[in-house]
Structures are given as C-alpha cells and as structure tokens.
Amino acid sequence: MRPMKADRKDLPRRDPAPSRWGYRxxxxxxxPGFRRMLRVGVPALLIGGIVAGWTARDANRQMIADAYADxxxxxxxxxxxxxxxxxxxxxxxxLAANVRTVLPVEFPVSSFDLNLEEMRQTVAALPAVAxxxxxxxxxxxxxxxxxxxxxxxxxRAAEGLKLIDGDGVLIRSIVARADRAxxxxxTGDGARDALTEGLEIYRVAGPLxxxxxxxxxxxxxxxxxxxxxxxxxxxxxxxxxxxxxRVVAMTQAQDLLDRDVAVVDMRHPARPxxxxxxxxxxxxxxxxxxxxx
Numbered sequence: 001m002r003p004m005k006a007d008r009k010d011l012p013r014r015d016p017a018p019s020r021w022g023y024r025x026x027x028x029x030x031x032p033g034f035r036r037m038l039r040v041g042v043p044a045l046l047i048g049g050i051v052a053g054w055t056a057r058d059a060n061r062q063m064i065a066d067a068y069a070d071x072x073x074x075x076x077x078x079x080x081x082x083x084x085x086x087x088x089x090x091x092x093x094x095l096a097a098n099v100r101t102v103l104p105v106e107f108p109v110s111s112f113d114l115n116l117e118e119m120r121q122t123v124a125a126l127p128a129v130a131x132x133x134x135x136x137x138x139x140x141x142x143x144x145x146x147x148x149x150x151x152x153x154x155x156r157a158a159e160g161l162k163l164i165d166g167d168g169v170l171i172r173s174i175v176a177r178a179d180r181a182x183x184x185x186x187t188g189d190g191a192r193d194a195l196t197e198g199l200e201i202y203r204v205a206g207p208l209x210x211x212x213x214x215x216x217x218x219x220x221x222x223x224x225x226x227x228x229x230x231x232x233x234x235x236x237x238x239x240x241x242x243x244x245x246r247v248v249a250m251t252q253a254q255d256l257l258d259r260d261v262a263v264v265d266m267r268h269p270a271r272p273x274x275x276x277x278x279x280x281x282x283x284x285x286x287x288x289x290x291x292x293x
Contacts, residue, residue, distance in 0.1 A: 082108045084140040091146045094172075095128050099144055102126065111136045128171045152199060154180050156187035156214070168192035188217030198223060200241050206248050208257070222267070231257055234265045243269050 028034045055061055084107050088096040102122050105114070116134045123132040123144060131147040149171050151163035163171040163180065170192075174180055184202040191198060198215045201223060205212055208227070216224045223240050225233040235243050243266040250256045256264070256274075263275035 077110055081111050082140050083111050083114065083136055083142050084108045086142045086144060087137075088144045088146065091129075091148050095126070095146065095148055098126055098128070099123055099146065103144070105142065108140070114142070127169065130165075151180070151183060153184045153186045153195065155192065156185060164192065164195065166195070168195050184212070185214030186217075187214060188220075188223075190220030191215075191217035193220075194223075197240065201225065201235070201244050204241055204245050204248065207252060208248055211257075227257065231261060232263045234263060234267050236267045236269055239269075246272075 055064070083105075086100065086103070086105060086107070088099050091099060102125075103119055114136070116136075120132050120134045123129055123134070123146060128149050129146050130149045133145045135143050137143045149165040149167075149169060151171055152166050153164050154174065154177065155162050155164040155170065157170070159173075161174045161177060161179075163174060163183070164186070165171055177185065184199065186195065186198045194217060198217070201215050202209065202212065211227045211229070213226045213228050216226060218224055222237045223235045225235065225244060227233070233244065233247055246269070247256070247264055247266060251258070260277050261274055262277040263273075265273035265275065
C-alpha cells in the first residue's frame with residue numbers, strides 16, 4: 001500500500017519577504033551613492049591597485065620618467081617656444097655691451113629655460129642701470145628694456161674719476177676729466193651725500209662757472225670752491241650757496257677775484273676774510289719798506 005500524501009494545508013508556507021541581509025542589500029542598491037561606488041569606485045580601486053603594483057618596480061618608474069622627460073623636451077623645443085636673438089633698448093652702446101656680457105645666453109634657447117626674474121635682477125645690479133625689465137616677444141626675441149642712469153657730475157674718488165647720478169650712485173669710471181668736461185667736478189668726504197648742495201653751488205656760479213675747477217667737501221660738513229687759478233673760496237657750514245652768491249656779486253662789482261687774492265674765507269659770513277698770495281704779500285712788504293725810507 002502506498003502512503004497517503006500529506007495534505008497541502010498541513011505543509012508550511014514559504015515566506016515571500018526577503019531575508020534580513022537580502023533586505024539590506026536591496027536598500028543599499030536603491031542608494032545612488034552605493035550604486036555609484038560599485039560602478040566607479042570599485043573599478044577605480046582595482047585599476048589603482050594594478051597601477052600601484054606595476055609602478056612598484058624601479059624599471060617601470062624609470063620608463064615613465066624617461067617618457068615624460070622626452071615629451072617635455074619635444075614640447076619645449078618646438079619652434080614657437082625658441083628664443084633666437086636679444087634686443088636691448090634704452091641703453092647706449094657701452095651699457096648694451098655690458099648687458100650682453102652679464103647675460104651670456106646661447107641662442108637659440110627655449111623660453112622655458114630662461115629665468116626672466118633672475119636675469120632682470122642681474123641686469124638691474126649693473127651700476128649704470130636704474131630699472132630693468134625682460135620679456136619674450138613674439139618672433140623669438142628676448143627683449144631687455146633698461147632705464148639708464150644719467151650722470152650729473154664727475155666724482156673724484158680715491159681710485160679715479162667716476163660719473164655720478166643725481167642719487168649719488170657711481171655709474172662708471174672715466175679716464176680723464178676732459179672726457180666729461182661738460183659736467184661739474186665734485187670730490188671730498190661726504191660729497192656724495194651732499195651732492196644736491198654741491199650742484200646748487202655750481203648753478204649760482206654765474207660768471208665764475210667757466211673758472212671753477214671743482215667743489216670739495218671739507219670734513220663732511222662744508223664746501224670749498226676751487227678756481228682755475230688756484231684761488232680757493234671757503235664756504236660756511238650753514239647756507240653755503242648764499243655765501244657763494246655774495247662772492248660772485250663782489251667779483252662782478254669789484255673784480256675781487258681778478259686781483260692777487262689766494263683765498264676768500266666766507267666761513268664767518270659777517271666778516272669775510274681775504275688772503276693775498278705770496279707774491280702779492282712780498283710786493284706789499286717791499287712797497288711798505290720803500291715808503292718808510
């Protein structure tokens with residue numbers, strides 16, 4: 001006899017609801033961030049792991065570095081990035097030659113290999129340069145623009161004659177005074193610091209200007225004016241320009257400096273003192289002796 005089939009009503013029914021883990025998984029799959037992580041994050045992580053493993057070998061890293069350097073060189077050496085010539089504007093021939101000397105660039109060169117700021121500082125360090133700017137112009141031209149210092153006087157230093165600008169900066173040396181006879185001569189300790197006052201003395205010289213050999217700063221506190229005949233005008237510490245104007249006026253009115261005068265001492269403006277030269281004193285003594293006889 002066959003066993004009787006159990007009644008279906010007696011069998012346990014299958015629960016259609018998902019399990020706890022299945023439910024959580026379905027909830028996660030409904031989350032946009034989780035789906036994005038599965039689509040992007042996991043592949044990226046896998047690729048990153050493969051790349052990290054591949055680059056862990058020294059030979060592979062060196063291959064990447066060589067490929068990068070080669071690509072970089074090919075880009076930098078392209079025609080549009082090559083600098084072929086240098087142009088210097090704002091400088092005379094001598095200064096332009098100095099600029100080219102301190103910037104020994106071998107052309108053609110890639111613009112990527114030029115440190116323009118460092119080159120600008122090198123040019124600006126030249127004594128004759130007040131300001132400098134550099135840029136690469138289209139056409140492969142390294143453009144150097146300089147503002148050249150303009151000399152206002154000749155300064156006699158211990159090492160020779162030098163041109164000096166209005167700020168007291170020594171520009172360059174000259175061989176002889178005749179090379180810049182058009183500029184006033186200034187010398188002495190502290191003369192560069194009082195340059196403006198020294199130039200003002202020249203400015204008010206009037207008819208004495210052609211006879212002036214120079215002005216000398218004495219003891220870093222006052223000026224002496226030297227004339228071509230060796231005559232010397234001693235100016236005071238305070239208001240030397242006004243005192244020199246008085247000497248110029250006396251010369252125009254009384255021909256003071258056309259006489260046998262060696263020194264005009266204006267250090268005490270209230271009582272100017274005149275010192276005769278030796279020959280004039282000798283003649284005066286002989287005249288006085290003859291008169292007494």
